Amino acid sequence: MVYVLAFLHTIFSIALIGLILLHSGKGGGLSSSLGGGMGSTFSGTTIMEKNLTRLTLIVVALFGVSTVALIFLS
Template identity: 45%
Template sequence: MNPLLILVLIVWAVSGVGLIVFVLLHSGKGTGVSDMIASSLYSTQTGTNIIEKNLDRITIIFAIVFMLSLLALMLLYPQGTISR
């Protein structure tokens, strides 16, 4: 296997797992993991907003990296070009 292929596949897999993890950390109707963390760290509502904004930013970064690595795989190795 080509080292570039291995690197792009690793970035793609790590960003995919990270994207899943950070999407699951988002709160839905006040029952998410981020609300549990925020309630233990901060007693005000402002702490929750800061954590949610940071989770949003991290999730967007992981989504962009995932899409760019997927596009790189599609452009560098079109269908049928990876040999065993």
């Protein structure tokens, strides 16, 4: 059980690193090269950026849950 949870924790951490790198910073980031910088709405963010933020928050929650579970199981 601990090994499966540790594997999932590793997958979540790699996914989190990738998602954070996709976010646009002050200079545009990687998401602008993938089409995220095109056609922003009045709020200044695109639908792609909002969905990327939601997905990042979901992965952060899963990462946190797996961290707490690993603490209690080990």
